[in-house]
Amino acid sequence: MTFPSDRTSTRAAASGPEAHPRPRPLTADLLERLQGVRDALPVESVMVRRHADDPGIEVLAGRRLFTEAERRALPFDSPEYSYSVVCAAVAVEPAPRLPLVGVGLGRIAADAVAALKARSAALLGDDEQMDRFAADVLGLRSGGRWREAVSTALLGDWPAPLFSGDPIGPCALAGLRKEAATRHAQLTPLWRRRVRNARLLSLDAPLADGLSLAGLVTGGRSAEDSVIAREPDDPRLAALLRSLGPAERAVVEAWGDGAVGTWTEAAIRAGEADPCATGERVRRKVRRWTAEQERRGALRR
Template sequence: MSDNVSSPKARNGEPREIRCTRDARELHAQGVYAEVEVTGPARYAVDRLEWNGYNPYVVVAEGYGYDFTGDHPGPPAITAAMRATRCELRVRPLLLEDVSDMASGRNFLDDFNQRHLMVPGGPQWREAASTALAESWSVALDPGMSIEEVYTRIVRNDVRTVHRQLVPLWRHKASSARVLQLEAPLGGSGLTLLDVVAGELRTDDLVFEAGFDDPRIGAVLARLTVEERRVTMAWAHPYTDSWTEAARFAGATDPEALGERVRRKLKRLGIEYARRRAPAGDEER
């Protein structure tokens, strides 16, 4: 790296450009060493690899930072990431030939994903890569790995994590089975998964097998029809938000009307029960 002199900026780790192509190749080939020309060739151990969401640079043990630039090639994956990021942000292309490639519709994010990360292309994977490349991070270099290997390992993991987060819940699998939305239709029956699951929960488990220690509940339920009792028990379930929804889960043809009727009836029965159980003196007052 020519014209590299000790300076406060360099010692603070601020990036300096890799000015010599041979030096950039040395970084790639050796992994954790940078060959620097000051008074003569010298090798410096590279401590860290940094990515700021736009450009990468390495920091050597002596505190110097060195930028990878488009004019002097660095590790292929890093160069591809820089090209993809610049084209995605519509900033100055990394290389002159990128201008014509962008005009032809070439997608650098797909190239980066498929050639260097070994993940599929497509809109969701492009969005995952774009999000992952926007993150800033710093990592100590493993002496047994090259800069290329460290970089691709980190970014590949980030891209896969973001892609999983972008996949809708109903497209995930559990025990090799696809997760379905509750609104998913079941064949040509006109029913949805919610109808089947909710109906079984409320009509069988909650109505016919439930018992109560409080005699007031039993006294009120005894004055309801079977249909009204089903609506009442469905409404008591924590997954039900309204009387209309409770009536629909109970199988009503007009859930809004039935739900309102049951609500009014329960209110009336509750008042009557409280009045009957009240002491005579309380009633007179």
């Protein structure tokens, strides 16, 4: 990055110190016009100087030949600056000195300037300006976790092209937007994310009567599970086993093992050739038998 005060040229040497007159003050109208200059092209070099009338403003210029009308809009009158266009005049105090650039095509120039301003705002903790940048430039939501995500992304290495003399282009801004979205996803708790348009819930999620989702998931056993889980000398279990064939009885006995989680696993342990079909058939048979026993018990009451 080259500062005008450090630059030398044969034209400046020949013309003497008057070749670089004092810059005119930058009005708000001029700032707006300069930041919205159309047709800005990537620059070959970047020049930054501190404005003489306001030490809190840095003027950024990129080399390019402009028409006479465009040149008259610049805050510099010397021929040295007739090849430059001011792309940004950014308040930098009390923020640390930052590399700045605002060149590209059309909207990209203004967006690059806005991104650099938002970077300064992130360093200063200016939440309002960061929220505006997130909504207006990145098209993201603002506030809460989005603000933290955008702030973290702004302080990343997306301005790296500046340090090698290259301009900030659309790829850098797209990378900034992607990084902000990635950071937001990382900051979002698992139970607030959505998978296939369905929300995930934490096992600690409270339910009615002081129960939690974890208690509902781990504690819900069906009626047939209660029958099979009893000791072998239980008369109901003995009656159930007598109603089944040898192969089905082996599946039910395997299901009674606490290490087995599904009827398919029980059928696999019983050595069935088609564990899915056999497991489902035995499950339905056990369910029908259990329902019949409950019906008979209700009639006896």
